[in-house]
Amino acid sequence: MPMAKQEAAPDAVARAVEALTDALGSDAVLTARGDLDEFRDPFWVLGSADHDVSAAVLPGSVAEIQAVVRIANEHRVPLWTVSTGRNYGYGGAAPRVPGSILVNLSRMNRVLEINSELGYAVVEPGVRWFDLCAALEEAGGDWWTSIPDLGWGSVVGNSLEYGRGHTRFGSHAANICGMEVVLPSGELMRTGMGAMSGNRAWHAYPFSYGPSVDGLFMQSSLGIVTQIGWRLMPRPEKYASCWLHFDGDEIIAPVIDAMRQLMLDETINNYPFLGRGVAANAEGQPDLDPDSQKWALRFALYGYAEVVEAKWRIVERVLGSVPGVTIGRKVYDGTDRVGPDRGIHDDRVQAGIPGMELLDLYKVPFGPDTGHLDFSPVGPLVGSEVLKMVRMVRGMYEEFGEPYAAGLMLLPNSIIVVSVMFFDPKDEAKTRAIYDNYDPMLAVMAKEGYGLYRTNIYKMDAVAETFDFNGHALRRFLETLKDAIDPNGVLQPGKQGIWPKVMREWRDS
Numbered sequence: 361m362p363m364a365k366q367e368a369a370p371d372a373v374a375r376a377v378e379a380l381t382d383a384l385g386s387d388a389v390l391t392a393r394g395d396l397d398e399f400r401d402p403f404w405v406l407g408s409a410d411h412d413v414s415a416a417v418l419p420g421s422v423a424e425i426q427a428v429v430r431i432a433n434e435h436r437v438p439l440w441t442v443s444t445g446r447n448y449g450y451g452g453a454a455p456r457v458p459g460s461i462l463v464n465l466s467r468m469n470r471v472l473e474i475n476s477e478l479g480y481a482v483v484e485p486g487v488r489w490f491d492l493c494a495a496l497e498e499a500g501g502d503w504w505t506s507i508p509d510l511g512w513g514s515v516v517g518n519s520l521e522y523g524r525g526h527t528r529f530g531s532h533a534a535n536i537c538g539m540e541v542v543l544p545s546g547e548l549m550r551t552g553m554g555a556m557s558g559n560r561a562w563h564a565y566p567f568s569y570g571p572s573v574d575g576l577f578m579q580s581s582l583g584i585v586t587q588i589g590w591r592l593m594p595r596p597e598k599y600a601s602c603w604l605h606f607d608g609d610e611i612i613a614p615v616i617d618a619m620r621q622l623m624l625d626e627t628i629n630n631y632p633f634l635g636r637g638v639a640a641n642a643e644g645q646p647d648l649d650p651d652s653q654k655w656a657l658r659f660a661l662y663g664y665a666e667v668v669e670a671k672w673r674i675v676e677r678v679l680g681s682v683p684g685v686t687i688g689r690k691v692y693d694g695t696d697r698v699g700p701d702r703g704i705h706d707d708r709v710q711a712g713i714p715g716m717e718l719l720d721l722y723k724v725p726f727g728p729d730t731g732h733l734d735f736s737p738v739g740p741l742v743g744s745e746v747l748k749m750v751r752m753v754r755g756m757y758e759e760f761g762e763p764y765a766a767g768l769m770l771l772p773n774s775i776i777v778v779s780v781m782f783f784d785p786k787d788e789a790k791t792r793a794i795y796d797n798y799d800p801m802l803a804v805m806a807k808e809g810y811g812l813y814r815t816n817i818y819k820m821d822a823v824a825e826t827f828d829f830n831g832h833a834l835r836r837f838l839e840t841l842k843d844a845i846d847p848n849g850v851l852q853p854g855k856q857g858i859w860p861k862v863m864r865e866w867r868d869s
């Protein structure tokens with residue numbers, strides 16, 4: 361049974377808050393309920409205090425983060441780190457352990473470097489997509505960044521969560537090249553080549569001497585990341601924003617097989633998105649029609665004019681020959697970066713131009729408070745198998761009486777079959793029922809060999825339970841590491857189902 365009543369010990373938290381205020385100043389520590397409400401999960405029961413933080417601390421430097429970690433260890437209080445706390449759909453800024461102290465890094469928002477020879481930026485955790493894009497434009501616009509659908513989150517927070525973007529460099533975790541991390545002991549460490557003082561290739565060469573540990577800090581409770589190197593994309597001469605439309609689920613299989621061919625041979629080298637039920641219409645206006653049988657695939661081509669033209673001819677030959685599809689494109693100059701009035705959302709996001717319009721679209725079902733829960737199993741990019749996954753998930757939505765809205769994210773040989781349930785967080789019973797739907801879906805998909813790539817704070821243990829090879833050998837390994845480097849269990853306990861020894865009985869079972 362979930363142990364929802366457990367929370368961080370209030371006395372210890374009160375002592376820690378006093379010490380934090382002494383160390384960082386009262387401006388950097390929030391305790392008033394009104395100030396803390398913004399860190400609630402907007403997609404949970406409206407007004408619920410179930411996963412409230414007890415305080416928030418806003419360090420402005422690495423030294424202040426180290427002080428926060430030291431104080432947490434002294435008082436044995438759990439911390440929950442966010443970069444900008446916009447992790448909507450996965451808990452927002454709310455912690456796994458109620459009563460944790462939130463470490464909000466939004467004040468550390470400097471773009472530390474843009475290297476326009478080697479194509480990387482170095483950013484602090486509070487740098488938002490909006491900020492990085494503005495800095496790149498200011499630096500001359502020769503480099504683009506990959507972005508997710510919403511521009512208000514952070515490069516660091518999104519990438520550490522294995523977030524997805526929609527340009528050539530849309531596998532965000534893979535774009536990280538060299539990290540700086542505060543460990544649970546308070547010690548500062550640099551990964552990769554950064555382990556050598558003054559190394560000249562820290563953000564250019566991705567590996568370490570010896571084991572590479574960057575992955576240990578992704579979806580992780582093993583450290584607080586204080587800066588990362590981030591790969592950029594050279595501005596292409598031409599960019600084609602392309603689409604493919606079809607009606608009915610059957611055509612998914614041949615479309616996916618054709619896309620796999622075009623992605624593996626790098627004719628298409630961005631990360632395409634196949635959606636149904638939720639889309640911006642041709643005028644860029646929100647359009648949500650869950651009863652529609654229409655599917656829309658977006659993808660992009662980048663490069664010199666001749667290359668983009670030649671790639672389009674190949675796309676026409678391969679995708680255009682799939683019966684029942686229509687395809688089209690709009691071609692832009694790489695320098696054509698005029699902002700929100702440029703094309704529709706799909707045109708902008710595949711060119712790394714950030715915006716917030718998709719959040720408005722997601723408010724269509726129940727107004728401004730609309731909540732949604734994403735369910736996101738990963739599968740191989742094989743047409744018959746993707747169709748099977750869609751039918752399985754859609755069948756369960758029908759069983760629950762929920763409309764099926766989907767957004768499938770394609771990688772060259774795998775796919776994340778995301779679907780979305782919308783609800784009104786003012787309706788407590790309905791909200792809880794939506795979250796309850798998740799468990800049977802999880803069980804059915806895991807039985808067929810499909811695991812989730814990401815989940816929200818309420819389902820972290822449940823999803824971790826499905827990764828069960830050899831009696832959860834991977835989880836045991838990670839918890840052995842956790843205990844060794846965080847014996848007091850202060851950093852993000854319970855994150856992704858990894859519990860420190862001192863709190864292991866908190867695991868939902």
Ligand SMILES: Cc1cc2nc3c(=O)[nH]c(=O)nc-3n(C[C@H](O)[C@H](O)[C@H](O)COP(=O)(O)OP(=O)(O)OC[C@H]3O[C@@H](n4cnc5c(N)ncnc54)[C@H](O)[C@@H]3O)c2cc1C
Pocket residue numbers: 441442443444445446447448449452453465485507508509510512513514515516517518520521522523524525579580583584585586718719722852855
């Ligand atoms: C309409 C809509 C569209 C969306 N589209 C996308 C999309 O296209 N792609 C996508 O990936 N997501 C998408 N999302 C999900 C989410 O909004 C984004 O991923 C968002 O960028 C994450 O917010 P953030 O950067 O503020 O993360 P944060 O809330 O700052 O961080 C997320 C988590 O990462 C960890 N973390 C953060 N910072 C650190 C640190 N410095 N050190 C250690 N751990 C840390 C923590 O566990 C934290 O809870 C969408 C959501 C909505 C509602």
